[in-house]
Amino acid sequence: MPKIFFAGPRATGKTSIAREIEKSSPYAHLLHLASPLYDIAQRYFAMGEKDRPLLQALGTALRAVRPEVLLECAERDAVRIMGNDCTALIILDDVRLPSEVSWLLARGWRGWRVQVPESVRRERLLQLGEPTAQEVDNHLTEIYSAHLKLPVLDGTAPLPELVRLVQKWDAADPRTGPSSNAP
16 A cells, blocks of 8 residues: 655645646545644534644544554555555655654655745645644644655646655655756
């Protein structure tokens, strides 16, 4: 079962790239690392609109109790989706921490860090109606995710080019990527 993930700060394009890959293949399935956080926030805190500070607080609390809990949930979902179909492509977005990257890579996942210039990220946050408050941006998941040691994708490139690059990289050595970074 091929498994890939995208990491980086919010509003860099992780989910957009993942959705584009999912649309391009009938065998692709997108999972969100933060899905359990949304479930908890909606069920126990009556979260309607996305509440980034609440989600960050829940993620921090869960990781403090058991650092790999969100990853294990994603892995269980991947196995459930896959069933006996070893051709399924599992895509995970929203990876943020070095420990998450290490955990996924050790289990055969391939990953990329998505980055964009800060001005582009700020514009996207405004378009999404996301808070740009300093306490949200200074959360450890935002700080660490900008510096993860992974091959880098330019989140401002056209989505079809990024999909082609990921497909090339996925077929290449996971440590070095394709022989050429050109899409």
